[in-house]
Amino acid sequence: MLEINNLSAKVDKKTILNGLSLKIKPGEVHAIMGPNGSGKSTLANVLSGKKGYEISGKVNYDDKDLFELAIEERAHRGLFLAFQYPLEIPGVNTSNFLKTSLNAIRKSNGKKQLDALEFLKIVKQKASELKIDEKILHRQLNVGFSGGEKKKNEILQMSLIEPKMAILDETDSGLDIDALKIVAKGVNALRNKKRSFLIITHYQRLLDYIKPDFVHVLMKGKIAKSGCMELAEELEKAGYEKI
Amino acid sequence: MREKEINKLKDYKYGFTTDIENIKAPKGLNKEVIKFISEAKNEPKWMLEWRMKAYERLKNLKEPNWQKPKYPKINYQNIYYYSAPKGTSNKPKSIDELDPKILETYKKLGIPLQEQQRLNGIAVDAVFDSVSVATTFKDKLNEVGVIFCPISEAIQKHPDLVKKYLGTVIPITDHYFATLNSAVFTDGSFVYIPKGVRCPMELSTYFRINASQTGQFERTLIIADEGSYVSYLEGCTAPMRDENQLHAANVELIALDDAEIKYSTVQNWYPGDEDGKGGIYNFVTKRGLCKGKNSKISWTQVETGSAITWKYPSCILRGDNSVGEFYSIAITNNHQKADTGTKMTHIGKNTKSKIISKGISAGYADNTYRGLVDINKNANNSRNYTQCDSLLIGNKCGAHTVPYIRNKNSLTNVEHEATTSKISDEQLFYCNQRGLNQEEAVSLIVNGFCKEVLQQLPMEFAVEAQKLVSISLEGSVG
Ligand SMILES: Nc1ncnc2c1ncn2[C@@H]1O[C@H](COP(=O)(O)OP(=O)(O)OP(=O)(O)O)[C@@H](O)[C@H]1O
Ligand SMILES: [Mg+2]
Numbered sequence: 001m002l003e004i005n006n007l008s009a010k011v012d013k014k015t016i017l018n019g020l021s022l023k024i025k026p027g028e029v030h031a032i033m034g035p036n037g038s039g040k041s042t043l044a045n046v047l048s049g050k051k052g053y054e055i056s057g058k059v060n061y062d063d064k065d066l067f068e069l070a071i072e073e074r075a076h077r078g079l080f081l082a083f084q085y086p087l088e089i090p091g092v093n094t095s096n097f098l099k100t101s102l103n104a105i106r107k108s109n110g111k112k113q114l115d116a117l118e119f120l121k122i123v124k125q126k127a128s129e130l131k132i133d134e135k136i137l138h139r140q141l142n143v144g145f146s147g148g149e150k151k152k153n154e155i156l157q158m159s160l161i162e163p164k165m166a167i168l169d170e171t172d173s174g175l176d177i178d179a180l181k182i183v184a185k186g187v188n189a190l191r192n193k194k195r196s197f198l199i200i201t202h203y204q205r206l207l208d209y210i211k212p213d214f215v216h217v218l219m220k221g222k223i224a225k226s227g228c229m230e231l232a233e234e235l236e237k238a239g240y241e242k243i
Numbered sequence: 244m245r246e247k248e249i250n251k252l253k254d255y256k257y258g259f260t261t262d263i264e265n266i267k268a269p270k271g272l273n274k275e276v277i278k279f280i281s282e283a284k285n286e287p288k289w290m291l292e293w294r295m296k297a298y299e300r301l302k303n304l305k306e307p308n309w310q311k312p313k314y315p316k317i318n319y320q321n322i323y324y325y326s327a328p329k330g331t332s333n334k335p336k337s338i339d340e341l342d343p344k345i346l347e348t349y350k351k352l353g354i355p356l357q358e359q360q361r362l363n364g365i366a367v368d369a370v371f372d373s374v375s376v377a378t379t380f381k382d383k384l385n386e387v388g389v390i391f392c393p394i395s396e397a398i399q400k401h402p403d404l405v406k407k408y409l410g411t412v413i414p415i416t417d418h419y420f421a422t423l424n425s426a427v428f429t430d431g432s433f434v435y436i437p438k439g440v441r442c443p444m445e446l447s448t449y450f451r452i453n454a455s456q457t458g459q460f461e462r463t464l465i466i467a468d469e470g471s472y473v474s475y476l477e478g479c480t481a482p483m484r485d486e487n488q489l490h491a492a493n494v495e496l497i498a499l500d501d502a503e504i505k506y507s508t509v510q511n512w513y514p515g516d517e518d519g520k521g522g523i524y525n526f527v528t529k530r531g532l533c534k535g536k537n538s539k540i541s542w543t544q545v546e547t548g549s550a551i552t553w554k555y556p557s558c559i560l561r562g563d564n565s566v567g568e569f570y571s572i573a574i575t576n577n578h579q580k581a582d583t584g585t586k587m588t589h590i591g592k593n594t595k596s597k598i599i600s601k602g603i604s605a606g607y608a609d610n611t612y613r614g615l616v617d618i619n620k621n622a623n624n625s626r627n628y629t630q631c632d633s634l635l636i637g638n639k640c641g642a643h644t645v646p647y648i649r650n651k652n653s654l655t656n657v658e659h660e661a662t663t664s665k666i667s668d669e670q671l672f673y674c675n676q677r678g679l680n681q682e683e684a685v686s687l688i689v690n691g692f693c694k695e696v697l698q699q700l701p702m703e704f705a706v707e708a709q710k711l712v713s714i715s716l717e718g719s720v721g
Contacts, residue, residue: 070680080676089688089691101677
């Protein structure tokens with residue numbers, strides 16, 4: 001699904017990712033942990049196509065050279081990023097944004113556009129599954145949302161879009177216990193043989209609910225250590241110093 | 244070169260020219276030309292005298308220069324003040340007699356004039372250069388006593404109404420462009436809604452500039468008698484040309500006791516090319532008088548075209564409890580410039596005004612909101628609420644807000660809010676990540692930004708306007 005080879009990324013001559021390699025097969029769930037500033041969000045941004053990085057290395061996504069694809073093309077091909085800090089867009093109605101996004105992706109995949117009613121039915125159902133208050137759908141996108149509401153809104157979008165490869169950047173940070181379970185539930189509900197996840201987190205707790213296949217530690221711009229759930233437990237106890 | 248032309252036409256699809264034979268007044272501004280216009284329109288003597296008075300006055304006036312957009316000096320002697328397709332002046336108008344080229348033009352513009360294709364529920368007056376070429380649904384409107392006709396026809400057929408109201412809101416001595424218009428105005432619409440009548444359909448005028456080196460001097464007069472209601476919309480387009488053409492309009496609205504006028508504009512004159520060459524100078528005077536008690540005038544404008552837009556649709560709130568509203572979207576892209584806003588003059592007691600302005604600037608464009616809330620000393624319990632928001636796309640454009648408040652009464656409430664924001668790269672990235680391309684993302688954000696104003700438009704036009712907003716900003720990022 002995703003094969004990262006010797007990926008480096010610089011901003012203003014400062015190296016942030018430094019020869020990172022990682023392979024994610026269809027159906028696998030990978031977790032990435034690592035200290036603040038180690039480059040986790042940068043990895044997520046580079047993969048989804050954010051501009052402003054000087055990049056070297058190779059990334060293959062779904063049998064394509066990822067860097068040949070525009071940001072929206074990556075999205076059309078099933079790459080999804082749940083943002084660490086979802087953006088506020090004043091004036092834009094949340095429900096309308098979700099519908100426009102979903103329809104843009106459906107259109108690029110030759111699927112029929114959903115009309116307002118069809119969409120409403122689906123979004124209401126997903127929202128109730130995720131215990132998201134429908135009221136946020138009528139508000140301006142992320143404007144005045146609480147931290148938790150913003151994160152849940154990202155998961156709602158993920159469950160609408162049903163991506164092939166979902167990257168979650170600290171979606172669990174700042175969530176209460178119930179919300180954390182909702183996020184985990186959102187991920188687990190989508191999990192299948194074809195769909196892959198890359199979950200960036202600081203805490204073992206989310207991983208307890210999701211049970212990833214692999215856990216990696218990102219330090220100084222590369223994968224410093226890989227393992228399974230036990231690695232996350234170790235880190236929780238001893239921190240990053242020993243690695 | 245050709246390819247460039249074709250590409251341009253894609254951007255501004257109204258940019259074509261209709262090849263048609265015109266009757267023109269000789270170039271230049273003088274008494275002979277004014278006489279020519281008056282004769283071509285079969286005007287009574289009093290109208291010619293009125294024009295001449297304006298012309299005399301004009302000699303002592305100077306062009307205003309306090310506005311932000313500057314422009315090269317206009318040579319007023321190098322303009323045609325009257326141009327009409329052959330066979331359209333003087334004749335009784337039946338749509339069947341119209342030159343098929345004109346019919347085709349309006350069809351291409353999406354405004355079919357023929358019986359069978361007419362827009363449902365919307366009566367259209369079609370103004371082509373200096374003449375009204377057709378007015379639809381006249382008979383149906385007549386049944387309820389609504390008069391909707393070209394102003395040139397009203398001068399002949401309803402002289403009492405015209406004499407009573409023309410120039411009462413915008414005096415002929417008002418300022419340079421208003422006075423110029425009073426001297427040389429050619430056509431525009433006349434609307435009279437009788438007492439207690441709710442106009443059964445939307446009225447609209449479609450202004451088209453076609454001939455080159457020709458100025459368009461529109462004159463529109465709308466009178467809503469006691470307890471009546473009318474919703475009126477104007478649309479405007481012009482061919483793509485390297486020259487700048489002048490559209491200097493005067494629009495006067497009068498609302499008597501308990502009457503309401505809703506006036507909407509979708510202005511899409513040719514804006515010039517991406518280097519700022521050509522385009523219309525849209526210098527317009529629009530003013531509404533809430534003459535009677537409990538009357539209401541509401542202006543809604545979507546200004547996306549023109550090289551320079553310079554206008555302040557205003558309300559004089561004379562009647563007690565009268566209400567004035569101004570909802571505006573002004574979009575400037577490439578090298579376009581806009582200096583627009585409103586003037587709310589509170590004279591009566593308990594008068595209320597509301598101003599919602601959304602300015603969007605992209606490319607190298609410059610966008611100014613300029614407004615005046617003027618509260619006179621007897622306007623007890625008056626209120627104004629003003630909200631001016633500016634949105635910038637890119638970092639080479641400008642946005643300015645110049646709100647004046649003149650308050651001579653302490654028993655009033657004036658509120659003002661203003662914001663300036665920028666479409667950030669982060670916001671665009673977020674939208675792109677969710678599958679929207681740059682243009683879709685900008686369109687979504689901008690339409691969200693303007694929503695409050697778009698909602699004010701009559702339903703039939705809201706969708707069109709929304710599309711127009713998106714198209715005007717194409718190519719503004721990335
Ligand atoms: N545009 C930028 N300009 C300058 N420095 C940057 C930029 N983007 C990231 N950095 C720096 O790169 C480093 C890695 O940032 P990144 O956001 O990827 O870290 P992270 O692992 O996600 O951290 P956290 O756990 O705190 O979210 C940090 O030191 C950050 O300050
Ligand atoms: Mg981060």
